[in-house]
Amino acid sequence: MYKLRRGDEKNQAELTEWLARFRQAMTLLPDGVVIMDDVLFLEWCNPSAEHHLGLSLAQDKGMRVTNLVRSPEFMDYIILGRYETPLTLSFRDRKLIAHIIPFENRRQILVTHDVTESERIDMMRRDFIANASHELRTPLTVINGFLEIAAMQPDLDTQTRTAHLKLMTEQGERMQRLVDDMLTLTRLESVDHPLRPERINMRALLEQILQEANALSAGRHQISLDFQGTDIRGSADEVRSALTNLVTNAIRYTPENGAIQIRWITSGQGPKFIVQDNGIGIKAEHISRLTERFYRVDKSRSRETQGTGLGLAIVKHVLLRHNANLLIESTPGVGSKFCVQFPATAAAVE
Numbered sequence: 001m002y003k004l005r006r007g008d009e010k011n012q013a014e015l016t017e018w019l020a021r022f023r024q025a026m027t028l029l030p031d032g033v034v035i036m037d038d039v040l041f042l043e044w045c046n047p048s049a050e051h052h053l054g055l056s057l058a059q060d061k062g063m064r065v066t067n068l069v070r071s072p073e074f075m076d077y078i079i080l081g082r083y084e085t086p087l088t089l090s091f092r093d094r095k096l097i098a099h100i101i102p103f104e105n106r107r108q109i110l111v112t113h114d115v116t117e118s119e120r121i122d123m124m125r126r127d128f129i130a131n132a133s134h135e136l137r138t139p140l141t142v143i144n145g146f147l148e149i150a151a152m153q154p155d156l157d158t159q160t161r162t163a164h165l166k167l168m169t170e171q172g173e174r175m176q177r178l179v180d181d182m183l184t185l186t187r188l189e190s191v192d193h194p195l196r197p198e199r200i201n202m203r204a205l206l207e208q209i210l211q212e213a214n215a216l217s218a219g220r221h222q223i224s225l226d227f228q229g230t231d232i233r234g235s236a237d238e239v240r241s242a243l244t245n246l247v248t249n250a251i252r253y254t255p256e257n258g259a260i261q262i263r264w265i266t267s268g269q270g271p272k273f274i275v276q277d278n279g280i281g282i283k284a285e286h287i288s289r290l291t292e293r294f295y296r297v298d299k300s301r302s303r304e305t306q307g308t309g310l311g312l313a314i315v316k317h318v319l320l321r322h323n324a325n326l327l328i329e330s331t332p333g334v335g336s337k338f339c340v341q342f343p344a345t346a347a348a349v350e
């Protein structure tokens with residue numbers, strides 16, 4: 001008897017321990033698990049299910065799940081009872097895949113999987129492809145149009161033909177810029193492309209950017225460089241590309257006779273790049289969206305000045321890879337200031 005009782009106690013302890021482990025595993029599961037009885041009364045759920053479906057086990061235990069998860073899609077799913085296929089459910093700003101699995105005859109498990117983030121990424125990809133195709137279609141249409149004219153009117157005078165060729169070349173260059181920027185973005189996002197930090201000679205880099213800025217401006221702006229900062233560690237190509245984009249924008253969005261100041265300083269927070277212009281400026285409502293791909297305040301102005309709408313998206317990605325932040329201050333009609341704050345740790349040690 002004593003031996004039997006000892007055996008029972010041991011079994012009981014093992015069972016309790018196993019149950020505790022099982023509960024802990026369920027608690028840590030990223031998917032939601034809800035156990036309901038045959039008429040959908042809540043018996044138990046894990047924290048992920050509480051989070052996904054807005055349930056509270058302490059308060060809602062014993063209540064009907066359909067009264068707690070108030071969604072017509074969910075109701076239809078229950079009524080139809082086609083549980084072999086999962087349901088895609090939009091619920092409280094989330095996108096969930098919900099699946100009911102009957103078990104033990106009288107019980108059912110509802111499993112929820114949060115796909116909000118992957119849906120968002122999918123949507124971004126779809127938007128990107130749609131936008132990129134749209135951007136490429138316009139120059140292609142122009143080129144095809146001129147090619148058609150050339151085929152139908154082979155005797156066009158030299159002057160008209162030269163003009164057509166010039167326009168076609170411009171559109172070809174526009175497509176080239178777009179494809180180059182798209183490839184740059186893809187490379188920056190790729191996980192197989194880790195950052196290989198090197199010491200960047202900032203004085204040489206900024207002087208080169210200043211030279212290119214003067215060439216682009218062709219004497220239409222006053223451009224100054226104030227250099228006081230230190231060298232940093234990072235990818236020279238990427239940092240050059242980001243800072244060039246910001247300076248190029250300052251020139252493109254500043255009318256003739258405007259002034260552009262470029263500064264490289266070391267603040268208490270770390271090395272800092274500032275480019276300030278007294279150009280057209282940006283309305284406050286656009287500022288938070290400027291780094292989105294293909295986001296432009298004024299499409300025609302961006303195109304006129306050879307913009308692809310991807311410049312600031314590239315800047316954002318480069319800065320992300322360097323743990324740096326972009327700060328934008330702007331007043332329409334007064335001008336804009338773009339600051340890049342590198343972390344103090346980016347400064348290259350002598």
Ligand code: ADP
Binds near residue numbers: 254291298303
């Ligand atoms: P784009 O190729 O169109 O210039 P960007 O990504 O570089 O694309 O910039 C996005 C938008 O931000 C631009 O279309 C423009 O409307 C605005 N912008 C960027 N820099 C400036 C600036 N210095 N002054 C005014 N507007 C700017």
